[in-house]
Amino acid sequence: MDMIVIAGFLGSGKTTLILNSVGQITERTGKKVAMIVNDFGNIGIDGKVMEKYGLKVQELPRGCICCTLGPSFLDTVRTIHDMYDPDLVIVEPSGIADPDSILATMEHYRGRPLGKINTVILLDAVRFPLLVQAMKIPMTKQLHSADMVLLTKTDEVDEDRLKDMEAFVKSVIGDKPIIPVSSTSGHNLDVFVGRLVGA
Amino acid sequence: MITEDFAAYAARLRIGFPSEIPAEELQGMLESFMSGLAMDCLEAGTRLIGHIKCLVEGGDEIIACSVTDHDARVRCRGRFTAPRSQLDVIVNVLQYGLKKNELVRIVDACGKRSFPSQTSISIEDLEIEEKELIRLS
Numbered sequence: 001m002d003m004i005v006i007a008g009f010l011g012s013g014k015t016t017l018i019l020n021s022v023g024q025i026t027e028r029t030g031k032k033v034a035m036i037v038n039d040f041g042n043i044g045i046d047g048k049v050m051e052k053y054g055l056k057v058q059e060l061p062r063g064c065i066c067c068t069l070g071p072s073f074l075d076t077v078r079t080i081h082d083m084y085d086p087d088l089v090i091v092e093p094s095g096i097a098d099p100d101s102i103l104a105t106m107e108h109y110r111g112r113p114l115g116k117i118n119t120v121i122l123l124d125a126v127r128f129p130l131l132v133q134a135m136k137i138p139m140t141k142q143l144h145s146a147d148m149v150l151l152t153k154t155d156e157v158d159e160d161r162l163k164d165m166e167a168f169v170k171s172v173i174g175d176k177p178i179i180p181v182s183s184t185s186g187h188n189l190d191v192f193v194g195r196l197v198g199a
Numbered sequence: 200m201i202t203e204d205f206a207a208y209a210a211r212l213r214i215g216f217p218s219e220i221p222a223e224e225l226q227g228m229l230e231s232f233m234s235g236l237a238m239d240c241l242e243a244g245t246r247l248i249g250h251i252k253c254l255v256e257g258g259d260e261i262i263a264c265s266v267t268d269h270d271a272r273v274r275c276r277g278r279f280t281a282p283r284s285q286l287d288v289i290v291n292v293l294q295y296g297l298k299k300n301e302l303v304r305i306v307d308a309c310g311k312r313s314f315p316s317q318t319s320i321s322i323e324d325l326e327i328e329e330k331e332l333i334r335l336s
């Protein structure tokens with residue numbers, strides 16, 4: 001079982017991206033996919049939305065899997081691995097999560113061995129200037145853990161914004177893939193899925 | 200990304216209307232409520248809106264709306280398709296700058312303002328259960 005952590009700041013479009021790309025992953029690879037969704041609130045809104053749209057979801061509400069819910073997260077991964085044996089588990093942490101801490105938590109995983117763990121970080125193109133101003137250090141830290149960065153909501157910004165973002169992200173992650181996507185229009189979702197699962 | 204000024208509030212609003220409200224009006228009220236939350240937070244001093252999101256379930260419908268931008272624009276997935284006389288709205292407000300008690304006040308005020316005057320609204324703090332779990336006595 002491989003794992004993909006799809007992280008990004010609050011409101012960066014994680015749930016929408018997953019809703020609009022999991023179908024493609026299944027269609028193109030035939031892989032059995034399971035979801036773990038972590039919401040900060042006591043009732044997981046994101047998990048309920050995903051279930052409504054047909055995804056099988058294990059919710060972890062009331063906290064963050066990068067800290068307080070770490071042990072529950074490990075239990076959940078092991079349960080999914082043992083009971084459903086998917087080819088791929090996609091983890092959507094809450095938007096306040098530190099992906100590095102999630103990866104550190106996974107070092108304590110004592111279930112059957114996992115395959116690859118990849119981290120995808122989403123960066124909101126609409127709010128990019130605001131986020132750089134208000135959250136530059138934590139945002140940079142988040143980007144450091146990325147295997148791939150998606151610039152989201154690209155249908156709502158101009159080319160200059162995307163160029164600025166790409167330059168910023170490249171200065172942090174170097175040559176790792178940076179893909180501008182729009183979950184709303186579908187722009188580059190096929191490219192994202194192709195890079196993610198190699199299909 | 201938890202900083203010292205991060206605060207979150209999760210609540211359930213049970214809203215009862217005196218009679219059935221058409222779907223389009225319900226949609227407008229819900230979007231007005233969500234947009235109002237964002238604007239009130241910004242007016243009260245929110246430094247950064249993280250995510251303000253809500254979920255309305257019932258029947259086969261599910262409507263999820265969210266605000267992330269400082270222009271308070273509301274994006275919704277799903278729309279009301281039938282009239283209703285009551286709504287159960289779960290709302291999460293995650294932001295940087297205001298304390299939780301201010302978020303509680305804003306949700307209360309905005310709820311009263313966004314729905315018709317004859318409407319009954321009860322608000323349940325969804326974090327109370329969690330607090331009871333760590334009570335020592």
